[in-house]
Amino acid sequence: MAVIGVRTALGEDVFTLSDHVIRALCRALESYRDPEDRGNCTKCGGRHLDENLHCRDCGQLHGILGQVIAEHARRVAASDEGAS
DSSP: OEEEEEEETTEEEEEEEOHHHHHHHHHHHHHOOOTTOOOOOTTTOOSOBOTTOBBTTTOOBOHHHHHHHHHHHHHHHHHHHHHO
16 A cells, blocks of 8 residues: 655645555556657757747747748848848
8 A cells, every 4th residue: 555645736635545556657657748748949958848849948949830940041141141
């Protein structure tokens, strides 16, 4: 038997669980993947990527949108250098 306490914004409670349930709970927690977890920022290593894969810490854009914007910015910068 094991006792586990859980505290949330809505309150707290204590549960008595069998060894079998504790092992199953541990396996479930190990395999759980948060759907809101979008990975780490490749620039600063931060863990705050929004739904558009925009890093809230450093401003880096990730994914296809980030790649398209970065390529466009490079083209604009190259054309500005050629115009000078």
